[in-house]
Amino acid sequence: MPELPEVEVVRRGLADHVLDRTITEVSVAHPRAVRRHVAGAADFAARLAGRTVTGVRRRGKYLWLDLDGGSEGEDAVLAHLGMSGQMLVADAGRPDETHLRVRIRFADDGPQLRFVDQRTFGGLSLHPLVPAAGGGVLPEPVAHIARDPMDPAFDLDAAVAGIRRRRTGLKRALLDQTVVSGIGNIYADEALWRSRLHGARPTERLTRAQGRAVLTAATDVMGDALRAGGTSFDALYVNVNGASGYFDRSLAVYGQVDRPCPRCGTPVRREPFMNRSSYSCPRCQPRPRTPHP
DNA sequence: AATGAGGCCTGGTTGC
DNA sequence: TGCAACCAGGCCTCAT
Numbered sequence: 001m002p003e004l005p006e007v008e009v010v011r012r013g014l015a016d017h018v019l020d021r022t023i024t025e026v027s028v029a030h031p032r033a034v035r036r037h038v039a040g041a042a043d044f045a046a047r048l049a050g051r052t053v054t055g056v057r058r059r060g061k062y063l064w065l066d067l068d069g070g071s072e073g074e075d076a077v078l079a080h081l082g083m084s085g086q087m088l089v090a091d092a093g094r095p096d097e098t099h100l101r102v103r104i105r106f107a108d109d110g111p112q113l114r115f116v117d118q119r120t121f122g123g124l125s126l127h128p129l130v131p132a133a134g135g136g137v138l139p140e141p142v143a144h145i146a147r148d149p150m151d152p153a154f155d156l157d158a159a160v161a162g163i164r165r166r167r168t169g170l171k172r173a174l175l176d177q178t179v180v181s182g183i184g185n186i187y188a189d190e191a192l193w194r195s196r197l198h199g200a201r202p203t204e205r206l207t208r209a210q211g212r213a214v215l216t217a218a219t220d221v222m223g224d225a226l227r228a229g230g231t232s233f234d235a236l237y238v239n240v241n242g243a244s245g246y247f248d249r250s251l252a253v254y255g256q257v258d259r260p261c262p263r264c265g266t267p268v269r270r271e272p273f274m275n276r277s278s279y280s281c282p283r284c285q286p287r288p289r290t291p292h293p
Numbered sequence: 294a295a296t297g298a299g300g301c302c303t304g305g306t307t308g309c
Numbered sequence: 310t311g312c313a314a315c316c317a318g319g320c321c322t323c324a325t
Contacts, residue, residue, distance in 0.1 A: 001317095032302085041315080061319075061320095081304095081319090082302090082318085082320080083302080083318055083319065084302090084304095093314085117302095118302085118303055118304070119301090119304085119317090119318090120302055121301070121302065121319065121320080122319090166295090167295080168295095168296070173299085175319090177319090182294090184318075184319070185318065209312095226319060246311080254308080274298085274318090275298085275299085276317070277316090
């Protein structure tokens with residue numbers, strides 16, 4: 001559920017609350033939450049102590065805190081929220097959350113940063129910053145992730161070309177984070193609906209104009225969602241203060257099976273897709289005659 | 294090489 | 310009523 005808009009809401013919250021603060025102590029309550037830190041939980045905690053947060057950045061659905069050099073060189077705490085990860089800014093006296101995985105305390109004795117994650121698909125890890133192909137520096141595991149549509153250097157035509165080079169269905173291509181990042185199941189369905197395209201359309205038969213249309217729609221819908229504070233279906237996605245977003249009220253098709261298409265009134269359909277679901281309007285988004293399987 | 298399927302997780306919901 | 314099956318789904322690993 002946390003896709004680009006939700007992660008950006010969290011990034012902004014962290015920029016407001018942890019930037020320029022110095023970490024004193026880190027405790028890992030569940031080792032799975034730091035499994036991508038190969039040196040282990042103790043190493044993770046030890047390396048963070050004494051470091052100062054100098055930046056809060058994001059690419060696609062990845063989020064990271066830049067750390068000052070210290071004795072380790074400049075690197076970053078990388079966070080992925082997975083399905084149910086939350087970054088909460090919490091006063092020390094607040095009771096621990098049921099699924100609290102990592103707690104970060106700061107030298108100023110101000111609010112803690114807590115990583116809470118029911119399903120533990122997400123996690124934290126520490127990585128060196130490496131030069132990125134298109135300029136700038138990124139945490140190592142993010143190097144293969146494409147720029148997202150809110151990146152000032154995002155190249156729409158290059159992304160369209162990337163999609164059209166794939167030999168798959170359009171929705172699969174939209175979800176491929178190495179082509180364009182930040183789009184998940186919700187915003188893929190909403191972008192396809194806005195551009196009146198079916199997700200099973202083979203990418204080799206997508207025109208450049210259609211490619212630009214669907215990516216522009218994705219950019220627009222994610223921008224709308226960001227302004228609404230993100231999409232929350234339940235308490236699993238919240239901002240750093242624990243508040244939900246309200247873009248779920250504006251979804252045209254995602255999760256809206258049998259409800260009327262906001263454009264033409266035809267009941268929204270649900271179709272199986274990669275062991276999950278896709279939502280679309282049967283009239284606005286006719287299934288292609290030769291769909292990609 | 295590129296594509297696609299399977300596995301990882303937990304809690305809420307559905308169905309028998 | 311109680312329990313099992315199912316569902317949510319991003320991303321990594323592995324097979325083809």
